[in-house]
Structure formats: C-alpha cells, structure tokens
Amino acid sequence: MTVITFANTKGGAGKTTAAVLFTSELLHRGYRVCILDADPQRWLARWVEQMGGLPGLSVDSYITAATLQRTVAEKRKMFEYVVVDMPGIQSSLLASAVGFSNHVIVPIQGSQMDAQGGAQVLDLIRYLDRSAGISVPHSVLLSRVNPCVTTRSMQVVKKLLADQSIRVLNTPIVERSAYREMFDFHCLLRRLDPQKVSNLDKAIENASRYAEEIMALAPASQRLEPALMQSRRMPGLEIAA
Ligand SMILES: Nc1ncnc2c1ncn2[C@@H]1O[C@H](COP(=O)(O)OP(=O)(O)OP(=O)(O)O)[C@@H](O)[C@H]1O
Numbered sequence: 001m002t003v004i005t006f007a008n009t010k011g012g013a014g015k016t017t018a019a020v021l022f023t024s025e026l027l028h029r030g031y032r033v034c035i036l037d038a039d040p041q042r043w044l045a046r047w048v049e050q051m052g053g054l055p056g057l058s059v060d061s062y063i064t065a066a067t068l069q070r071t072v073a074e075k076r077k078m079f080e081y082v083v084v085d086m087p088g089i090q091s092s093l094l095a096s097a098v099g100f101s102n103h104v105i106v107p108i109q110g111s112q113m114d115a116q117g118g119a120q121v122l123d124l125i126r127y128l129d130r131s132a133g134i135s136v137p138h139s140v141l142l143s144r145v146n147p148c149v150t151t152r153s154m155q156v157v158k159k160l161l162a163d164q165s166i167r168v169l170n171t172p173i174v175e176r177s178a179y180r181e182m183f184d185f186h187c188l189l190r191r192l193d194p195q196k197v198s199n200l201d202k203a204i205e206n207a208s209r210y211a212e213e214i215m216a217l218a219p220a221s222q223r224l225e226p227a228l229m230q231s232r233r234m235p236g237l238e239i240a241a
C-alpha cells in the first residue's frame with residue numbers, strides 16, 4: 001500500500017482537485033484506493049457519497065492523528081493506494097500524515113509562487129529530515145496553471161524551486177472547467193459528457209499524465225521500511241506541526 005498525501009496549509013491551493021484527479025486515474029487503471037478525507041468540511045467524502053460510492057473506492061473521514069495510524073495499518077492489505085486530502089489550515093494532523101506518507105504532493109498555484117501554505121509543508125518536511133532523520137519524498141505540483149502560460153515561464157518557476165532542491169512535477173494541472181464540473185455533476189472526470197464540457201479530452205490527457213508521473217515516483221503497494229515505519233511513529237511529531 002502506498003500513501004500519497006496532498007497538503008498545503010493554504011485554502012484553495014487545489015489539494016482536493018489534485019487528490020480527486022489522482023484517485024480517478026487510479027480507479028481507471030483498476031487500482032483499489034482508500035481516501036482519507038482529513039478535511040472536516042468533507043468535500044471529498046460528500047462528493048463520493050453523492051455518486052453513491054464507486055467500485056474499488058473506500059472513503060474514511062473525520063481523521064485524527066490516532067485514527068490515521070490505525071486506518072493505515074488496517075487498510076494495508078486491502079488497497080494499493082491510500083490518498084490523504086489535508087485541510088487548508090495548520091493542523092496537528094499534518095506531521096503525522098506527512099510522516100506516514102510514501103510521497104507528499106504540495107499543490108501550489110502557478111501564479112502565486114509566494115504561497116506560504118506550501119512553504120509551511122516544505123519546512124515541516126525539512127524539519128522532520130533534519131531533526132528526526134525522517135526523509136519523506138515530496139514534490140510540488142503547479143496547480144490551476146493558465147493553459148496559455150508559456151513553457152518558458154514554467155521553466156523559470158521550476159528552476160526557482162530546483163535551486164532550493166525542491167522537485168516539481170513535470171506535469172502541472174491546468175485550469176479547466178472540466179475539473180470544476182466533475183464536482184458540480186458529481187461524477188468522475190472520464191464520465192463527463194464531452195458534448196457538454198469543453199476541452200474534456202485535454203483535461204483527461206492532463207490528468208492522465210499527471211497521475212502517471214506520481215505513480216512512477218510512488219508505485220503501487222510501496223512499503224515503508226520497517227525501521228523507518230518505527231521511527232515515524234514518534235509521538236513528538238504532532239508538536240512539530
Ligand atoms: N485546475 C483547476 N481548474 C479549474 N478549477 C480548479 C482547478 N483547481 C481547483 N479549482 C477550483 O478551485 C477551488 C479550490 O480548489 P480545491 O478545492 O481543489 O482546493 P483545496 O486546496 O482543496 O481547498 P481547501 O483548502 O479549501 O480544501 C474549487 O472551486 C475548485 O473547483
């Protein structure tokens with residue numbers, strides 16, 4: 001089981017959209033996925049409920065640091081991926097969720113490179129590495145990128161982050177109406193009607209490339225090294241958040 005956490009302590013950075021697109025593409029490829037909706041607003045859990053559930057998908061909400069550990073242990077054998085959608089606030093759960101993750105995705109809006117919420121998550125990951133020797137693989141995802149943005153300006157942004165040794169996914173998530181409409185119509189991206197949704201083919205291609213990139217970085221059913229798992233069960237981690 002591979003745990004992927006979407007985190008940015010700033011609201012509206014595109015976490016839930018990125019988590020839904022990743023989950024949709026995993027289900028499309030036949031993986032079994034468990035979503036941990038850590039946002040008390042339960043946007044993601046409600047979206048799945050409104051669809052009447054989906055085969056291969058389970059959703060747990062009202063996640064706390066204690067239930068996170070238990071849930072991850074329980075779901076280990078049943079799912080290839082666990083997707084954690086964090087709330088857009090500072091929360092005591094952040095350090096635990098990050099500590100339990102095989103990979104953390106930090107969505108940052110391409111136009112707001114000063115995004116402090118993303119920086120807070122990246123700072124926490126650095127802190128865990130420095131103070132506890134817990135190295136959590138992570139990547140910044142440029143979200144809601146204007147489709148007209150030039151490749152050159154994207155390269156500048158990537159270089160800025162690369163200079164700080166921060167990996168940026170090659171595939172940004174472009175601003176597309178399809179990504180809003182899957183919430184409005186309560187359905188998966190690939191089930192939207194191409195007659196009614198503009199540029200659906202481009203939206204699907206973007207989602208597919210983005211998900212493939214994360215799957216390559218964090219393949220299905222990745223294990224945490226037992227020793228690392230042990231060191232990640234540090235009660236003090238919650239204080240660090
Ligand atoms: N790539 C995109 N294209 C179009 N709309 C988008 C895109 N990404 C996000 N949005 C819209 O922006 C809003 C905020 O996105 P989202 O809910 O994914 O952010 P979030 O980080 O999960 O927010 P919160 O911190 O409140 O949970 C939503 O209305 C969503 O539909």
Ligand SMILES: [Mg+2]
Nearest residue numbers: 015016039043
């Ligand atoms: Mg959200």
